[in-house]
Amino acid sequence: MTGRGLISSLLKGLSKTRHGFTDRLDSLISGAHGLDGGLRDEIEELLITADIGVVLTARILDDLSAWAAKNNVNPAEGTLRIKESLLSILEESEGAISAVDAPPAVVLVLGVNGTGKTTTIAKIAHDLTEHGKSVILAAGDTFRDAAVEQLTVWGDRLGVEVVSQKQGADPAAVAFDALVRAQTRGIDYLFVDTAGRLHTKYNLMEELKKIKRVLGDRMPAAPHETLLVLDAGIGQNNIAQAKKFHEEVGITGIVLTKLDGSAKGGAIFPLFADLRIPIKYIGVGEGADDLMPFDRHQFVEALFSQDGAAIRSNR
Amino acid sequence: MFDAISDKFNTIFSKVRGRARLSEENISEALREIRLALLEADVNFKVVKSFTASVRDKALGTEVTPRVTPGQQFIKIVHDELVGLLGIEGEGLSLSGPSPAVIMLVGLVGSGKTTTAGKLALHLSKKSRNTLMVAADTMRPAARNQLVSIGQRIGIEVFSNDREQSPNRICADALSYASKKGVDTVIIDTAGRLAVDEQLMGELAALKRAIAPREVLLVADSMSGQDAVTVAAKFHEALGLTGVILTKLDGDTRGGAALSIKAVSGAPIKFAGVGEKLEDLMPFEPGRMATRILGMGDIIGLVEKAQSAVDEKQAKDLERKVKKGDFSLDDFLDQIRSIKKMGSIEGILGMMPGMKGLPAKVDYREAEHELKKIEAIINSMTRRERDNHAIINGSRRKRIAAGSGTRVEDVNKLLKKYGAAKKMLKKLSKGGLKKIGRGNLPFPM
Numbered sequence: 001m002t003g004r005g006l007i008s009s010l011l012k013g014l015s016k017t018r019h020g021f022t023d024r025l026d027s028l029i030s031g032a033h034g035l036d037g038g039l040r041d042e043i044e045e046l047l048i049t050a051d052i053g054v055v056l057t058a059r060i061l062d063d064l065s066a067w068a069a070k071n072n073v074n075p076a077e078g079t080l081r082i083k084e085s086l087l088s089i090l091e092e093s094e095g096a097i098s099a100v101d102a103p104p105a106v107v108l109v110l111g112v113n114g115t116g117k118t119t120t121i122a123k124i125a126h127d128l129t130e131h132g133k134s135v136i137l138a139a140g141d142t143f144r145d146a147a148v149e150q151l152t153v154w155g156d157r158l159g160v161e162v163v164s165q166k167q168g169a170d171p172a173a174v175a176f177d178a179l180v181r182a183q184t185r186g187i188d189y190l191f192v193d194t195a196g197r198l199h200t201k202y203n204l205m206e207e208l209k210k211i212k213r214v215l216g217d218r219m220p221a222a223p224h225e226t227l228l229v230l231d232a233g234i235g236q237n238n239i240a241q242a243k244k245f246h247e248e249v250g251i252t253g254i255v256l257t258k259l260d261g262s263a264k265g266g267a268i269f270p271l272f273a274d275l276r277i278p279i280k281y282i283g284v285g286e287g288a289d290d291l292m293p294f295d296r297h298q299f300v301e302a303l304f305s306q307d308g309a310a311i312r313s314n315r
Numbered sequence: 316m317f318d319a320i321s322d323k324f325n326t327i328f329s330k331v332r333g334r335a336r337l338s339e340e341n342i343s344e345a346l347r348e349i350r351l352a353l354l355e356a357d358v359n360f361k362v363v364k365s366f367t368a369s370v371r372d373k374a375l376g377t378e379v380t381p382r383v384t385p386g387q388q389f390i391k392i393v394h395d396e397l398v399g400l401l402g403i404e405g406e407g408l409s410l411s412g413p414s415p416a417v418i419m420l421v422g423l424v425g426s427g428k429t430t431t432a433g434k435l436a437l438h439l440s441k442k443s444r445n446t447l448m449v450a451a452d453t454m455r456p457a458a459r460n461q462l463v464s465i466g467q468r469i470g471i472e473v474f475s476n477d478r479e480q481s482p483n484r485i486c487a488d489a490l491s492y493a494s495k496k497g498v499d500t501v502i503i504d505t506a507g508r509l510a511v512d513e514q515l516m517g518e519l520a521a522l523k524r525a526i527a528p529r530e531v532l533l534v535a536d537s538m539s540g541q542d543a544v545t546v547a548a549k550f551h552e553a554l555g556l557t558g559v560i561l562t563k564l565d566g567d568t569r570g571g572a573a574l575s576i577k578a579v580s581g582a583p584i585k586f587a588g589v590g591e592k593l594e595d596l597m598p599f600e601p602g603r604m605a606t607r608i609l610g611m612g613d614i615i616g617l618v619e620k621a622q623s624a625v626d627e628k629q630a631k632d633l634e635r636k637v638k639k640g641d642f643s644l645d646d647f648l649d650q651i652r653s654i655k656k657m658g659s660i661e662g663i664l665g666m667m668p669g670m671k672g673l674p675a676k677v678d679y680r681e682a683e684h685e686l687k688k689i690e691a692i693i694n695s696m697t698r699r700e701r702d703n704h705a706i707i708n709g710s711r712r713k714r715i716a717a718g719s720g721t722r723v724e725d726v727n728k729l730l731k732k733y734g735a736a737k738k739m740l741k742k743l744s745k746g747g748l749k750k751i752g753r754g755n756l757p758f759p760m
Contacts, residue, residue: 048360051540054351113563113591114425114536143591145468146461153456167464198566231425235357235540237568258424261509263542286424286454 040065043082050266050303051235056273060085083300089269090296095253095278097124097225104136104182104190106215106222108175110208110249111229112241113196116257116283118147120229121191122154123283123291129158133188138178139164140171140211143195151193158288161185171195171207172214179218192223199244208249227280229255232265239271246275257283259311260290264303284311337389342374345389349609356608358571359544362578370396394605400574401601406583408439408530408558414499415447415490417526420560421519421550422534424507427562429458431534431588432504433465434596435560438586439500440471447498449489450475451482451522454506462504469593472498482506482518486526503528510549520553530557533582537561539572544579551580561599562588571608642737644701648693650736651686691719692729704730 040061047057063085068078097107107124111117118141125135137155139162141147148164155162163178175192182190192211197204215222228251230238245251256265259282268279279294292311302311346367353363374392410416418435420428429452436446448466450473452458459475466473474489486503493501503526508515523531533547533556550556559580561573564587577584584599636642693701695718700707707715707730716723 045360048354049541051357051542054354112538112566114427116425144461145464146457149457149460150455157456198563200565200567231536233423233540233542233546234536234538235543235568235572236355237357237538237566238540240567258509260511261423261542262511262545263540267540 046304047266050264051238052266053236053239053270056089056270079304083304086269086300086303087296089273090299092276093268093272093279093296094294095280096293097227097253097280100221100224103186103188104179104219105188105224106179106182106190106192106219107225107227108192108194108208108212108215108223109227109229110194110245110251111196112198112231113144115196115229115231115234116255117141117196117229118150118154118193119286120227120255120257120281120283120291121151121193122158123288124281125154125160125189125191126158126288127291128189129160134185135160135189135191136178136182136185136187137162138175138190138192140174140193141195142167142169142171142174147193147195154288172211175211176214176218179215179222183219199241199248205244205248212249225252226250227253227255228277229257230265230268232256232258233261233263234267236267238265238267239274242271242275242277246277251275251277253278253280255279255281255283256294259302260284265299266303268299282311337374337377339375342371342389346371349393352610353571353574353608356569356571356610357538357540357543357575358608359541359575359578362544362575365578366396366400366574393609397574397605397608398601401577401604402583402599404600404602405598406558406585407598408585410444410500410529412529414497415493415501416499416530417490417501417503417528418530418532419503419505419523419526419528419554420532420534421505421554422507423509423536423546424455426507426534426536427588428452428507428534429461429465429504430591430593431560431562431586431596432462432502433469433471433593434588435586436466436471436502437469437593438596439502440469444500445498446471446500446502447489447493447496448473449486449501449503451485451489451503452506453480453482453485458504458506465593483522483525486522490526510546516549516553523554531555532558532560532585533576533580534560534562535572535576537564537570537572537587538566538568539576541575543572543575547576547580547582551582556580556582558583558585560584560586560588560596565589565591565595569608569610570604573604574608640741641702642740644693644696644704644733647733647736648690648701651689688719688721688725689729689732692716692721692726695719704733 043064044057044061047060048054052060060082064078064081067081097105099105109117109121121137125137128135135158137151137160139148139151141151142165145167148167152162152164154160161181163174163181165174165177171194178190178192181187192215194208194211195204197208199205212223212226226249228242228245230241234241242251242254254268254271254277256268256279259265265282271277272279282292282294282299284290284292298311349370350363350367353366354360358366370393373396374389377388377392408418410418420432420435422428432448436448439446448462448471450459450462452462459477463473463475474485474492476485476488479485479488482505489501489503492498505519505522506515508519510516531554533550535543535547539546547556547559559576559582561570561576561584564570573584576582584601584604587597587599587604589595589597636646692715695715696707700711700715707726712723712726716726719726
């Protein structure tokens with residue numbers, strides 16, 4: 001899951017469309033008159049279509065206008081200025097999952113239906129085992145048909161133990177069993193998968209709280225991480241999801257998945273600006289390797305790509 | 316469900332309402348706000364642009380009808396335009412022709428194809444179609460098990476072969492099996508994929524050619540963002556979509572992606588997934604989707620209900636009585652009954668704009684129980700008591716409480732409420748009630 005060479009290949013593939021935009025951007029920034037209306041529209045379109053949202057987009061545009069009006073601008077600086085604005089919003093947004101002094105480190109993984117929780121767990125587990133760590137997975141999605149099997153298939157592929165009960169079992173009980181198992185075996189990391197749930201379902205939020213409580217009762221610091229998995233293809237609802245999950249259960253990190261599609265996942269900007277929850281990984285494919293640490297520079301660069309996948313795995 | 320966006324619209328419309336007519340100036344102000352609201356609802360940038368342009372044209376060319384405020388007129392234009400774009404209600408599947416009719420479900424990873432396959436199969440089997448589901452997602456681990464297990468739960472057969480990795484071969488086998496077994500409908504669950512992955516899209520197109528489906532349905536997440544247009548366009552280009560199923564509409568998304576998808580593909584939205592249970596599939600309703608995207612609440616439904624609940628003559632009688640000061644307990648009861656005729660309180664509040672904040676705080680069952688109690692109490696009063704509440708003394712109160720199965724405190728409370736209502740109505744009596752009869756409910760817009 002190295003990201004080396006990615007930016008250059010990304011930029012190469014997309015240089016054509018990027019040039020179109022950047023050239024217009026450069027030529028349209030006129031030092032004395034601030035931001036030209038046509039350019040403003042174009043930047044607005046770029047930011048909005050990346051799902052950055054109207055409020056933050058307006059703020060970035062205002063900032064750019066004010067700056068352009070004040071400075072005698074070298075055209076190439078226009079693009080740079082927007083990128084800087086975007087980068088500054090994401091300052092301190094990067095982070096890795098935390099190591100703990102006394103293992104196991106317990107990682108609870110949540111999200112709405114279909115964001116890629118199970119696949120994300122498999123990918124992180126793969127990365128950890130590659131780095132010589134031991135991992136156990138808890139099949140806490142006892143609701144969806146064959147969710148347990150899905151995680152079990154991944155466990156077999158990765159050579160990692162999966163603790164499960166039958167469909168319909170209490171997910172908190174599964175999590176508890178898995179934690180006991182991880183403690184007895186002296187395992188480094190325990191990942192607890194959960195059933196996808198819409199953040200608006202009160203009862204299902206209570207179920208998550210119970211899982212958290214049960215883990216904490218057994219091991220006071222657990223869960224050490226509560227990761228929220230968000231789908232880059234989702235629009236402004238990603239913000240509602242993060243807010244609600246954070247309010248209800250407390251989130252320590254975000255994983256943004258499906259960035260190998262054409263969606264840019266820009267909702268992460270207003271989301272981070274508001275909640276300051278670090279983005280720990282991004283998902284860029286369906287294979288076990290297709291996970292990268294979140295890199296804000298790379299992410300901002302990818303926003304300016306106008307075609308193809310937002311970010312490609314470099315396997 | 317709508318929250319902040321609805322508040323914003325309330326502000327816009329109150330701005331427009333105060334003015335005599337729709338002018339270029341106040342339209343562009345409202346259009347700006349609508350543009351923002353649509354963007355916040357995740358409607359694609361370009362789609363919003365063309366939408367607001369066409370609303371502007373329509374609004375400027377329209378005369379304001381008498382007895383309607385400019386704001387109402389404007390809402391109607393926006394709403395009608397949106398409904399028009401979202402398509403026709405209840406556009407079902409076209410499954411006529413030789414058996415079996417094949418339905419192919421396609422979509423991005425995680426949009427809900429497998430669950431939707433189960434929902435659709437259940438829906439069709441209720442319409443007496445002999446349905447077979449085919450597990451052709453050979454990519455996601457245990458996707459086939461998931462479909463098999465769904466099939467078991469709803470009693471619908473699933474064609475699955477764990478040893479076969481080619482979706483084309485699985486489908487070919489499934490179709491010959493279907494012919495032999497006299498199955499008339501086949502639902503094919505395909506692997507989720509990315510629109511930008513040309514190789515995988517090519518494979519899907521090849522599968523489509525091989526199985527000649529009657530319907531190719533895009534399963535799309537209603538929470539999708541701006542990129543929904545790319546997804547819909549690419550899938551449509553590669554496969555020729557015949558319809559769309561929107562999923563996860565039971566959340567709080569404004570669902571602007573629905574408009575984007577329809578706008579770029581032209582494919583009708585046929586169903587909506589509204590819950591985790593396999594029964595939770597509904598025919599798509601453009602009118603409700605439009606109000607949801609706009610965050611307006613179901614004003615139209617509310618006005619219709621109010622009109623059917625309150626008839627003109629009744630309203631006039633009531634008005635006369637109020638003016639004369641003889642609004643009796645019977646009239647009070649009539650009012651309560653007409654509220655009840657409009658449906659549950661939760662339903663009514665849910666339709667009102669600006670009421671979205673309430674659901675968390677109000678216990679509807681409690682409120683409805685309260686209404687029933689009031690009805691029982693008034694029913695236990697004599698004719699004379701209802702006409703003149705002043706005579707209801709302590710012993711009468713005791714009798715009424717016993718007769719209605721309530722407590723004296725309840726009777727006291729009711730009489731107090733009635734007194735307050737009577738006073739308020741007297742103040743409002745100048746034309747306030749007549750408006751209800753015309754369908755103009757006195758709630759703030």
